[in-house]
Amino acid sequence: MAFKQEFQAVILAAGKGSRMHEITAGKPKCLLPIGNKPLVWYPIHKLQHIGFTDVILIIFENQKVEIQNALDKLGLLIKIEYVTVKNEDQGTADSLRSIHDKIHSDVLILSCDFVSDVNLGGILNLFRMHNASLCALLLNTPTNQVAVPGPKIKYKPERDLIGLDAQTNRLVFLASASDFESSVSLPKALIRKHTSITMHSNLIDSHVYVLKHWIIQYLQQESSISTIKGELLPHIIKKQLLKPTKVDYNVSTLNTSDKNDIFAFAKESDLDLRIRNASGFNDHYGDLKSSYHDDIIRCFAYIAEPEVFGIRVNNLPAYYNINLQIIDKWKKLSNEKELVRIDSSADIQSSQVDDKCIVWDSCKLSEKTSFKNSVLGSTCEVQKFSRIFNSVVMNNVTIEEKVALENCIVCNGAVIKSGSTIKNCIIGSQHLVPEESVHTNEILTVADRLMEL
């Protein structure tokens, strides 16, 4: 390539989906069906749409074939480079570390479960504008939540405490609310430097980050950091308060060489420094400090506009909700792409398939069946006199006669025998529901499968 790319895109798809293990057992999380596409299609499409030609996709080694096959079918133009990780317990930062030799420029990192209609141009421009070290995309909490299949448990979202400088949108504090017991302690230096901080407790970290190249290199050295969100980000954000030691050149060279501190990586080029000094621009007012307080490490947050839709499909409610809403959101999510609601290879005899249903390839829907607001995965078979409302049915599911399915998630390869009535349930993969069974608010799955997770 003639030009050095400004950004490289990385999608982290080596997640197990541990927050929704009920449905991810035996299936890569990134291939969970959302509407008529697998989950990972959404971030990839997003990248493709804003003009990326390459993307690095990090996946588990043993899922590579499956994922590759699935993605090849989707007809994406973007070139996907698959990088595999072996160790299941590896954190996101570890994944990033493992690909450091492939990274030559600043990186845009997305998670495979990011489904949103946000314009990524916003965060990239913010990054460019401030010559930031790190930018994070934050989303407003979606308001509408519907009942979730499975046992009735109060679903508690994980909440983050995100502190932003009210004037400059500098990201100055990031921690998980569960890390604190009764009080949050802030260094006095922080509030003296950022005299007006807005502390948000219900913004969602979208796990979309833009990182400067040096952070990847720095990660190389700091081998104790294993996750991006939990460790790397707070670490870098804290380092903003640090100033590089001024007396660098006085210290003997013997001493400095063994331990490189962060400022050995985070360097401001001489040109940048001169530009900053010569410029009249200042990012803040209220004290007489120069712009950015002379910080070289600068973290920023981009809060998506309130009308932007965006969720992370990493838990059951989110997964279920996005599937119910997908038809409404499709237009925006896919950037005006036409929605193939019913695959041409599907064999549909039923006359009652409402326009909120999505049917994948090679489905067989017999006559006298009824479907409302549901997703049916590929090669599903639904026999006569069955009805399926508000449900997500994944691939290779067989539903026999006279089955009533309402508000359910049915995983790959499940078989539901005739005459069953199932409401608000999750049916695990390969599970067999015997004839005439009646279930509400349950998780139906082969017990030992869950145990092994």
Next chain:
Amino acid sequence: MSKLNKDVSQKDVVQAVVVAEYFGNEFAPITNDTPLALLPLLNVPLIEYTLEFLSLGGIEETFLFCCSNVDTIKQHIKKSIEKSAGWSLTMQVRVIVSESCRSFGDCLRDLDAKGLIRSDFVLLEPGIVGNIKLLPILKKHVDICKADKGAAMTLVLQEAGVGQKGRCLYEELLLVATTNYRVLLHQKLGVSKKRKIEVPLEMIMDNSSVNIYHNLKDTHLAICSASVLPLFSDNFDFQTKDDFVRGLLMNEEILGSTIYWHRISGSEYAAAVTNWRMYQSISRDILHRWLYPLVPDMGISSQHRNYVHLQNNIYRSKDVHLTQNSSLIEDVIIGSGTSVADKTNVSRSIIGESVKIGKNVVIEDSYVFSNTVIKDHCDIKHSVIGHDCVIEPQCKITQACILGDGVKLHKKTVIENELIQSQKPKDELLTNKLNEKAYKLKIQNCSTEISDSEEDGLLSRKLLRLHIHEEDVPSDDESFKSTDSEDELSYTTSPVPDDTNLFLNEVIDSLARGFEDKLQCDNLILEINSSRYAYNVTVKEVNFNVVKAILTLPFQLFVGQAYLQSLRLLLVYFSPILTNYLRNVSAMGDCLQAIEEFASTNNELNECVAAVLNWFYDKDYLSEEVILDWFSSIDSNTRFYARVQPFTNWLQQAEEASSSGDE
């Protein structure tokens, strides 16, 4: 029922309560004779600013709450009304006397008992000046009350960035509030050295977002609902407004009251004279016209325009006698009837009415009240001089001296950082007597041997009273700030850098700045000492680090130039500092250690170490014995040893020669 009727009939009167009594002796000895309300601020009594501000702000009835010096204040108010002061035209002032009150809280409880307040009112702590439009804030408060029945108070806070002079160091405010201005946490950090600030988790979790502010200063002004007074009565432990705010926030559920805040910014200004530092910064702000329209040339609360506003912020009364050779430099206000003689310089100062200033006097950053006589060749800096004082020739008054009314100083008196009053204090020793008309108020600086703890107290006291001007002692509180921030900034590093290291950096910074700005070494010593206390390092470490810092500086100040040359320049410049620290044998040892350590890691110094040692020896900073003693302890295999050896050889020879010569 009668009360109800009253309510209806006088519904629209906007009321304010001014507590004129300052419970404390912050302003002694000036306030021995003058109540705080009548303290001259740019030659106008403070209370005039407050009243004028209230009437301009739209207040129609003001209750002036006095506890002591009642007659003086009453007389003053009466006189002002007779002279038809600006405020007297639109506002009714009622003086309330209650001599039994011992605190701000008592005053409000007393007021509650008197039942004079009928609706929302503006509450002012003592000594407030301002130019805020109060009616919109009152309206906002009423709106808030409609939405939140429990709303008791709206605090009025002014935007002020870190480092602004108008921020009182004792009141560094931390405010946590919701986005709709409800106060959740209100903390005065003061000068506490705590590095962490605790914010209760639930405060953040219960609201989708909260704002944490540290860019506000308290104007000591608040809009109160009628429920405030009963709340004071119910909670007799509330002594001050801050107690009230704290109590309400802590027991929000029990008391069912909430507090809101209002931000003022831009051209609006309000502040309270709570100590001399605030007095100083407010005086300056008024001179700089932040309080417009309350500026001297517009006539504050009087119909007469006494002053003309000249270039460089000089306000001169019309009948001032200035000789041709005298000069008013900048930020000066000079009252009527004052005369200034030849070759006298006045800058950044306030001179009262009928003051006589002699020849060759220097007055900087000082406040001279009316009818005082300052004779020839006096030097007055950073000080306050009360009414009717007489300063005989060649006196030197510096570093935050406060002279009470009627003090007389004899010829050639030198005072530094003292409180002086004219009457004999009741229970003080005679040793504090300067003469019949000047008594030191507190023992400070008198003992010749200053132990560490006393010196510490002295320093903090210096920080306390007046803000010494930047050009003089740049560090004063700035250094505290920078030390603060610097050690806290590094707080988050993985290996916590020790205080000594930070101290070294601090010293390097101080010296570098000192050299660049050509500051006096005395001031730098002061700065280093204050850093020393801030970081709690031992004397040994101080000596060591000061020398090390000087050795480091050439790299910072003279990049790319010959090391020895630049070092020599610095050593000469900083020689007073060296003299101060390298006083005894052990200090010399520290000095040598610093040289040794620095040379071992640094080639430049290593190369010329003999020359450096020679310099130290020549100037008597290091004695022969100490050098030889130290030299014998060095590992003889190092290059450093080889470098030093010629010098010590020479020393030994010289010694032998001299001893043989003696024989």
